[in-house]
Amino acid sequence: MQIQIHTDKNIDGHERFNEYVKRVVSASLDRFADRITRIEVHLSDENGAKEGKGGDKRCVMEARLEHRQPSAVTHHADSLNDAIDGAVAKLEHMLDSTVGKLYGNHR
Numbered sequence: 620m621q622i623q624i625h626t627d628k629n630i631d632g633h634e635r636f637n638e639y640v641k642r643v644v645s646a647s648l649d650r651f652a653d654r655i656t657r658i659e660v661h662l663s664d665e666n667g668a669k670e671g672k673g674g675d676k677r678c679v680m681e682a683r684l685e686h687r688q689p690s691a692v693t694h695h696a697d698s699l700n701d702a703i704d705g706a707v708a709k710l711e712h713m714l715d716s717t718v719g720k721l722y723g724n725h726r
Contacts, residue, residue: 629664678702
């Protein structure tokens, strides 16, 4: 399972942060690794440096299952860590449902 991370200009996507994101995604989705070819993580700060309302950090995760169209989830939060955690939880739930329907018991 390949994990690609993309950030907008408002987020410092340094190596340590990228490794953290990969660990979080792998820990939650590793049981699907034989069915997923790639996961793309898109992180953005919608307000940038401006003061604004909360929930401006966005994480979009897109999973590419073998022989299927990509499926994506989005989560907004006050912090990047919360946005990542929320998106990975949504993606895990979606994959549970999708893989379960396609392949039966997958655990």
